[in-house]
Structures are given as C-alpha cells and as structure tokens.
Amino acid sequence: MRPPPTRLFISSIPSGNCYKVQLQLSLQGMRCPVTVMDILADPPETRRPEFLSRNPNGRVPVMQLTDGSNLAESNAILFYLSAGTPFFPRHPLLAAQTLQWMFFEQYNHEPNIAVLRFLYRWGNLEGQPAGTEARLRAGGLHALGVMEQHLTRNDYFVANRLTVADVALFAYTHIAPDAGFSLRYYPAICKWIDRVSSHDRFLKIED
Amino acid sequence: MRPPPTRLFISSIPSGNCYKVQLQLSLQGMRCPVTVMDILADPPETRRPEFLSRNPNGRVPVMQLTDGSNLAESNAILFYLSAGTPFFPRHPLLAAQTLQWMFFEQYNHEPNIAVLRFLYRWGNLEGQPAGTEARLRAGGLHALGVMEQHLTRNDYFVANRLTVADVALFAYTHIAPDAGFSLRYYPAICKWIDRVSSHDRFLKIED
Numbered sequence: 136m137r138p139p140p141t142r143l144f145i146s147s148i149p150s151g152n153c154y155k156v157q158l159q160l161s162l163q164g165m166r167c168p169v170t171v172m173d174i175l176a177d178p179p180e181t182r183r184p185e186f187l188s189r190n191p192n193g194r195v196p197v198m199q200l201t202d203g204s205n206l207a208e209s210n211a212i213l214f215y216l217s218a219g220t221p222f223f224p225r226h227p228l229l230a231a232q233t234l235q236w237m238f239f240e241q242y243n244h245e246p247n248i249a250v251l252r253f254l255y256r257w258g259n260l261e262g263q264p265a266g267t268e269a270r271l272r273a274g275g276l277h278a279l280g281v282m283e284q285h286l287t288r289n290d291y292f293v294a295n296r297l298t299v300a301d302v303a304l305f306a307y308t309h310i311a312p313d314a315g316f317s318l319r320y321y322p323a324i325c326k327w328i329d330r331v332s333s334h335d336r337f338l339k340i341e342d
Numbered sequence: 343m344r345p346p347p348t349r350l351f352i353s354s355i356p357s358g359n360c361y362k363v364q365l366q367l368s369l370q371g372m373r374c375p376v377t378v379m380d381i382l383a384d385p386p387e388t389r390r391p392e393f394l395s396r397n398p399n400g401r402v403p404v405m406q407l408t409d410g411s412n413l414a415e416s417n418a419i420l421f422y423l424s425a426g427t428p429f430f431p432r433h434p435l436l437a438a439q440t441l442q443w444m445f446f447e448q449y450n451h452e453p454n455i456a457v458l459r460f461l462y463r464w465g466n467l468e469g470q471p472a473g474t475e476a477r478l479r480a481g482g483l484h485a486l487g488v489m490e491q492h493l494t495r496n497d498y499f500v501a502n503r504l505t506v507a508d509v510a511l512f513a514y515t516h517i518a519p520d521a522g523f524s525l526r527y528y529p530a531i532c533k534w535i536d537r538v539s540s541h542d543r544f545l546k547i548e549d
Contacts, residue, residue, distance in 0.1 A: 137434045137435065138435065191488045191491050191492065192446060192450060192488050200435070202435075204435060206435070206438055206439065206442060207442055207446075208441070208442040208445040208446060208449075209445075210441070210445050211438050211439070211441040211442035211444075211445055212438070214437070214438055214441050215434060215435070215437075215438035218434055218437070218438075219434075227344045227422060227425055227426075228344065228345065228407070228409075228411060228413070228422070230421070230422075230425070231413055231418050231419070231421055231422035231425075232413065232418070234415070234417070234418040234421050234441070235413060235414055235415040235418035237418075237445075238415040238416075238417050238418055238444075238445070238448055239399060239414075239415060241445055241448055241449050242415075242448050242449070242452075242453070243399060245449075246449070246453060264471040264472050264473040264474070264477075265471050265472065266471040267471070270471075281398045281399050284398050285398065
C-alpha cells in the first residue's frame with residue numbers, strides 16, 4: 136500500500152517542474168494541499184534548514200507523504216503517482232522508454248529551456264558569462280528538434296497514449312515561448328500540445 | 343517477457359554513463375557485445391545518420407534489444423536491466439526514491455562533474471567562456487555534499503542495499519578526481535566507494 140501525498144511544496148514563481156506534478160495530480164483526479172516556497176527570497180526558503188531537512192538538494196517540488204517521508208525530483212514524483220495506472224506503462228520496455236524520455240527531459244530539455252526562461256523572466260541574463268544565452272538556445276533547439284522528429288510519427292511519446300513522459304515534456308515545452316523559442320517551426324509539437332491540453336482533467340499552468 | 347540486450351553502443355573515451363551500464367550487466371552476470379563509437383571524430387560517429395536512427399539525441403550509451411528496438415539514456419537502461427531484480431526495489435516508495443537519486447545524478451551531478459572531467463581530459467577548458475570551470479566546480483561540490491550528508495547516515499542510497507541508484511552515482515563519483523575534485527574531504531563517500539567496489543562481480547572502469 137502506497138502512502139498518499141499529504142502536501143506538495145512548490146515554487147513561488149511558475150515552475151514547470153512543480154506544474155508537472157500538479158498536472159499529474161489533476162489528471163489522476165487527486166488533490167493535495169500546497170505550500171508555496173519563496174525561492175526569490177535571500178536566502179531562498181528552499182535553502183533554509185527546515186526545508187533542507189526535507190530535501191538536502193534544496194529544490195522544489197517536494198511531495199510529503201503520510202508516513203512522513205519526502206520525495207524530491209519532479210520526475211520521480213511523477214513515477215510515484217503514476218505507477219500502477221495507465222499513465223505509466225506496465226510493459227518493461229515501454230516503462231523504460233517512458234523513463235528514457237523523462238531523463239532526456241531533465242538532461243537535454245529543462246537545463247536549457249527552463250534555465251533560459253528563468254533568466255529571461257526573473258534572472259539577470261546580461262550578468263551571465265558571454266555565450267550563456269547562445270549555449271542554452273542551441274541546447275533547447277536541439278531538444279525541440281528531437282521531440283519534433285518523434286512526434287512527426289507518433290501522437291504521444293510512448294505507447295500511443297498519454298503517459299508521464301508527455302506530462303514531463305509538456306511542462307516546459309508549452310511555455311518555451313517565454314524563453315524566446317518560437318513553436319511555429321515545430322508543427323508536430325504544436326499538435327501534441329493541443330492533444331495533451333484537450334485531455335479530461337487537464338490543468339493550465341498558473342502564471 | 344523482456345527482450346534481452348543484443349548489443350551495447352559505448353563511447354570511445356571512458357564515459358561514466360557507458361560504464362554504469364557495463365557495471366550493471368556485470369553485477370547481474372550478463373554479457374553483451376559492445377560497439378565502440380568514436381565520439382572525437384568529426385563529425386562524431388554518434389551524430390551520423392546510421393546512429394541517429396538508433397538514438398535521435400545522438401548520445402551513447404544505447405542498448406539494442408532482440409526485438410530490434412534501441413533504448414537510450416543510461417539510467418533508463420539501468421532501470422530496464424534491473425527491474426524485477428533486487429537492484430531495483432519493488433516497493434513503490436523505495437522505487438521512487440531510487441529514481442529520485444538517479445534524476446539527481448543526471449541533473450546535479452553528471453552535468454557538473456562529468457562535463458568538467460571531459461574538459462580537463464579531452465576538451466578545451468581554456469577555450470570555454472569565463473566562469474565555466476567555477477560554475478561546474480560549484481555544482482559538483484554541491485552534489486558531492488548532498489551525497490556525503492546522505493551516506494553519513496546510510497550505507498547505500500536506498501533500501502540499505504546496492505541498487506541502481508548506487509550504480510548510477512558511483513560511475514562519475516569514483517572518477518571525480520579526474521576533474522580535480524578531492525574525495526578526501528568526503529569520508530562517507532570514500533567508504534561507500536569501497537563498499538560498492540567490494541561487491542561480487544564488480545567491474546572496474548577501463549581507462
């Protein structure tokens with residue numbers, strides 16, 4: 136028996152990593168109280184001892200469970216919520232492919248698109264080392280290209296249906312224009328965004 | 343029934359991401375033919391059409407299976423190999439915690455320690471934008487600090503036994519000195535490295 140979530144700790148600015156957990160909760164018809172952490176405070180609330188005892192890595196989202204444990208890393212939380220449901224395939228190869236796309240998201244997609252979006256909207260882009268924007272832009276374009284190629288031949292990332300691989304990638308893709316990425320060059324991604332957004336119990340990101 | 347691996351594509355330079363798959367195969371007593379891809383060629387063999395048809399992201403490791411499919415992302419491959427064995431806990435919370443550390447590895451650890459190691463040994467560190475080394479160094483020290491704190495109270499990352507979370511983190515941690523990180527400031531990590539290395543069927547990285 137899995138302990139259910141009792142509280143979700145999220146960021147005070149609209150974060151795709153936090154949103155993806157809220158979207159998955161909504162898709163599964165689950166509700167969970169939320170605590171908003173001020174990550175722009177000095178020091179950020181996520182870097183203070185009380186929060187570090189939940190996640191020594193000092194990052195949100197964190198999901199607290201009834202047994203008192205705390206789970207970090209957005210995609211690990213998605214796995215926890217979805218395991219045993221149609222959102223996480225049971226077949227070993229499809230399960231591994233779901234995780235393949237989720238690791239791709241955290242390695243090739245988020246560190247470029249989400250970081251550039253943060254610098255555009257809340258950070259100090261001009262204060263970054265020379266070449267930072269170009270490096271993040273190139274990485275983000277590469278990630279979007281890989282996604283476009285896959286979605287040209289597939290409606291979803293894995294198993295021809297909505298899984299947590301889609302939820303993980305949807306989070307920062309649909310708000311990539313915040314970071315100056317134009318999605319009109321990616322028609323398959325645009326159709327996939329419409330497809331994901333039209334699901335029952337879809338939840339919009341708060342902005 | 344899971345298709346067994348028929349071939350593993352790895353890098354021509356000693357890569358922790360490729361090594362972790364070879365280590366896991368060894369721990370499970372499995373063997374698999376290897377194809378070495380020249381990633382320092384121009385263009386790298388991993389960015390040529392034949393390989394991109396296996397992994398459009400252009401990265402190794404890639405594991406080919408008997409059904410003809412190809413699985414990418416080192417940690418997704420570890421999941422595939424270990425699912426159903428003691429190396430991947432069956433309990434949902436422990437399974438999610440295993441993945442939590444594997445996502446931490448790919449987000450906070452590898453992009454700092456592995457990238458700095460590459461620049462030290464094969465890349466052009468001097469040619470990087472100002473501040474690159476300092477940024478990667480700070481990120482790597484943070485990741486090692488989070489690991490040290492956990493290992494001060496635990497022999498392994500999850501479930502008090504060797505899992506793929508340890509294998510994933512071991513790969514670039516034990517060779518962090520290649521990137522100028524001194525492990526003598528991390529006594530709990532050093533003991534954990536000895537603990538992992540002493541397992542039956544442990545495999546050393548080739549260098």
